[in-house]
Amino acid sequence: xxxxxxxxxxxxxxxxxxxxxxxxxxxxxxxxxVDIGAQRMDVWVAxxxxxxxxxxxxxxxxxxxxxxxxxxxxxxxxFSRKYDNAPMPYAVFFHRGWAIHGTNDLNRLGRPxxxxxxxxxxxxxxxxxRLVGAHGRAGTRIVITR
Numbered sequence: 001x002x003x004x005x006x007x008x009x010x011x012x013x014x015x016x017x018x019x020x021x022x023x024x025x026x027x028x029x030x031x032x033x034v035d036i037g038a039q040r041m042d043v044w045v046a047x048x049x050x051x052x053x054x055x056x057x058x059x060x061x062x063x064x065x066x067x068x069x070x071x072x073x074x075x076x077x078x079f080s081r082k083y084d085n086a087p088m089p090y091a092v093f094f095h096r097g098w099a100i101h102g103t104n105d106l107n108r109l110g111r112p113x114x115x116x117x118x119x120x121x122x123x124x125x126x127x128x129x130r131l132v133g134a135h136g137r138a139g140t141r142i143v144i145t146r
Contacts, residue, residue, distance in 0.1 A: 029139030030131045032100070034118055036064055036146045039110050041100075041118065043128060045135075051127065054110040056103065056119040064116050066144045069094040071137045074129060083115055089122055090129035094142045101125055118144075 031044045036057050043051040057064040071092045078091040078101070089102040100118040102125030103109070109121060120128065132140045 029135045029141070031141045031143065032128065034064075034100075034142065034144040036066070036112075036144065039112070041120065041128075043131065045131065051124070053120055053124045056105070056108050056111060056113040058114055058116045059112040062114065062116045064114070064118060064144065065095050065098055066146055067095075069142045069144070071132050071140050071142065074132060074137075076129065088117070090125035092129060092132050092142075100128060100142065 028046060033042045033044070034040075034055060034057070035042075039055055039057065041051075041053050041055045042049055043053070071094050073093045075091045075093075076089070078088045078099075080086040080088055082097065087102075087104070088099060091099040091101040093099040098117055100120065102122035103114075103119035104122070105113065105119070106121055109119065113119070
């Protein structure tokens with residue numbers, strides 16, 4: 001996450017008392033910051049940035065939701081019911097049918113390419129999936145910005 005954005009989120013939290021938008025420096029558990037414009041996901045664990053990965057979010061005509069979310073459910077092995085049984089390994093669903101999950105379409109990471117989900121390389125998706133499992137849904141926050 002960009003330092004300016006992290007500072008802004010922290011200031012908003014303190015000034016407005018917004019729940020769930022804690023500054024990464026004060027966060028406990030896992031916080032995944034997805035920057036749609038930069039096509040990156042920064043993962044903070046116990047207040048320290050541990051990972052920064054390229055992602056693919058929604059391509060033209062589709063939407064990746066923005067906001068602050070908690071994981072709703074996880075599936076190590078999942079296949080899309082909506083998009084031709086497409087594999088979605090290490091899926092962490094966070095809002096309706098949207099998820100952070102692995103993809104084999106590695107050459108598109110770093111630019112918009114999905115139907116709205118947040119795609120990662122399978123190894124990065126597995127790491128994130130394990131972090132969510134270790135810290136629990138209540139201990140994980142997903143923040144998505146444009």
